[in-house]
Amino acid sequence: MAVTCPHNPEVNCTDCRMNSLCLPIALELDEVERLNQIVQRGRPLQKDSHVYNVADEFSAIYAVRSGSIKTYNVSDQGAIQVTGFFLPGEIFGIDGIAHTHYVSAAVAMETSAICEIPFSRLEELSMTMPSLQRHFFKLMSKEITNDQQLITLLSKNSAEERVATLLLSISSRNAKRNLSSLRFRLPMSRADIGNYLGLTVETVSRVFSRFQKQGLLEVDKKEIEIKDIDALQELSNI
Amino acid sequence: MAVTCPHNPEVNCTDCRMNSLCLPIALELDEVERLNQIVQRGRPLQKDSHVYNVADEFSAIYAVRSGSIKTYNVSDQGAIQVTGFFLPGEIFGIDGIAHTHYVSAAVAMETSAICEIPFSRLEELSMTMPSLQRHFFKLMSKEITNDQQLITLLSKNSAEERVATLLLSISSRNAKRNLSSLRFRLPMSRADIGNYLGLTVETVSRVFSRFQKQGLLEVDKKEIEIKDIDALQELSNI
């Protein structure tokens, strides 16, 4: 049992139950083992502690093993923009590539464990493992796609549509991790949601209340139960 | 004279007056020549014709030689989101990397000439030219940075702030191309601006009128003269 506990720093890539999410599917067993060799697993991070901060030197990319991470940018004027939420099995920190220093920051939203993958060693490794190289390009590309979807969301959609879309995103990502897609706990605060979606805290709160009144959701602080996923999808799709 | 005309397909990278913008600075003369060998220059594109479209096979990245290009995404529901405007010397089409097919589209906003750089040959070339490889990573990274800046703009800024920021962006990019930073012609329509900035055409138009009334701009259709760049910067910075 201990070996599969996500907080356990001893767990290796082969046994990690997230490996289907963060590793390329095509990897052979011995390749996973070689990757495993370079992955560094520290002890759990406390809530609100930084994985990296703006202007930190870029040296690694990260995978969430347990808990949850948010990333944010700081504009020249000091405005904070949350750019992503990352759940177990997901990769973050790729935007630092090609800069020598991070332009964003990453913090734990709750007690979390992460895997650190030194970038230089990953580069070496991908020279001899084409599927890793490809996977890695896909990750950068996915980052761009994600950002552009967020741009569309912010640019074209109402508060209700934005919140519905975020809830469905978390729902489907939970499903991938074999968790319930209809009942889950939001790791982030209302302020984080608002910041991410370009809304004020009050608006986010009101949307949750409205959804509850309309029977789409059951909301208890951060606990969410989706009661009418079709209606949410309807909202998210229009 | 003919050799420096930007529409001329015969002009090569060494002589192109945009080369300081689209090529890495560190390239040796003979390296430029090797790159020049793989660049394909077609005849000019007409206004509104596509460089590539959604679902086209990804095979190359592009540089603007003359004219201007816009890129846009199409959401599942068919909504169009303009994601970028590209001026001479700028590179576009990088978001197709790591997908086999484009997820976005690129169209000429006016008669334009472009350089096509086949991706597979660029990959080969960068194996032997470290500075090209690095430059190339920077481009992907810049795409992410740009997108995230747009996210912040859409998420946190008012209509006036968004328009001011776009104008200043074009102004400074013109300066890099040795054109006037205070007097220029906008290549894109009001509708494109609105789509890009998450505003309606009417709002964009009103903001231009207001800026003119306040003496920040002189607007004549697409011709713009910046009268008070400090005031614009003030707006863009807050």
Add this chain to the structure above:
DNA sequence: CGACGCGTTGAATGTTGTCAAACCGAGTGG
């Protein structure tokens, strides 16, 4: 216990979107 962070709710305000009309310049056909 009180202070504090976080979330919710209410009322008023304001910015932006919507709808409608008109303008302008370019191109077309009578």
Add this chain to the structure above:
DNA sequence: CCACTCGGTTTGACAACATTCAACGCGTCG
């Protein structure tokens, strides 16, 4: 040559949605 249409743009009146400001509830922690 003029009247016409058409696309892009501007402007106005109005409505709607989100923000702002304010107050309050609730749980946690010192």
